[in-house]
Amino acid sequence: MDSVTQALFGAAVAAAGFRRGLGRRVVLAGAALGTVPDLDVVVGWVSDGFATWRHHRGLTHSIFFGPVVGPLIGLGLAKWEARRRGAAPPDPDRLRAWIWLSVLVLVTHPLIDLFTSYGTQLLAPFSDHRFAINAMPIIDPVYSLPLLAAALVAGLSRRAGRGVVASALALFFVAAYTLHAWSLDARTREAARAQLAAQGIAATDVTAYPLLFQPWYRRVVAETPESIRIGFHSMLAPRPIAWTEVPRQRDPRIDAVAATREGRLLEWFAMGHVAWRVRDAEGAAVVEGADTRYGARGESLLGFWGISVPVDAAGRPGEARIFARRPAADARSFSALWRGITTGREQAEQP
Incomplete structure (x- = not known):
């Protein structure tokens, strides 16, 4: 999906799972984390289009990236928060929450990319095989707008419960919508094969x-x-x-x-x-x-x-x-x- 939608998805994951424990700032943190894997596009700015083909949706989109890099980012966020609060070392419960938040957002990024046609190297660096499910377009407002609404509720409302519920509902909607789109892929291919078969x-x-x-x-x-x-x-x-x-x-x-x-x-x-x-x-x-x-x-x-x-x-x-x-x-x-x-x-x- 496009980077804006990835940021909104990260914000929704953060709000649904961590808004009560970590506060409203977690929405911005989730949005920022949601864009981290897409920083691999930088290779195209310093090289050519062939490098973009080779490396975009590569190592940073591996299912191993989140479990390896997420704890490091979570530790950094927890330490930064502790310094702002004047508390050192970080509270163990908040540290665990920041780590889990970072891991989950970084893992879900390539998983929702999987449902587009571009191709995602989920097993990098151990394999460069490109996985793709032809369910969703790269940009879809029906997918993105509920996530935006949830992020606004979670970020602006003083009541944590509202943000949690809004984000959970948005995530449930996009999951159901993606499965519906996946079914459309199968039905379209079936219809096309039937028409071709009728023509011999x-x-x-x-x-x-x-x-x-x-x-x-x-x-x-x-x-x-x-x-x-x-x-x-x-x-x-x-x-x-x-x-x-x-x-x-x-x-x-x-x-x-x-x-x-x-x-x-x-x-x-x-x-x-x-x-x-x-x-x-x-x-x-x-x-x-x-x-x-x-x-x-x-x-x-x-x-x-x-x-x-x-x-x-x-x-x-x-x-x-x-x-x-x-x-x-x-x-x-x-x-x-x-x-x-x-x-x-x-x-x-x-x-």
């Missing part, structure tokens, strides 16, 4: 990715050995999917690029969901690999991002660069998204 198409893999702001309207990618089919489907207004078929290209130049460090990194980052093709650009051959998990209509149908690699006459790859083809965040795009959610109407696009 046996897909080897069908994946449904939630689009922005909600879980009901999804990008569906169906793969066969010969092609990739992409369409969009709304569970609020189900109708036959208008598929765009993209034939798979077989070319030694693609094999050469896929075997490079950047090609292997893309395949790992996209969890194997890559569409490769050769394009002519100003008289030269360029091999492109697109991450098919994220995409929209038009130019970005195959994917919002990927790699572009020039290839010489002998088929040797040149320098790889990351391309980005996100559509403009304008009124037309949001209108099309709303129309897709509410009516399910989608026109097939040419890649």
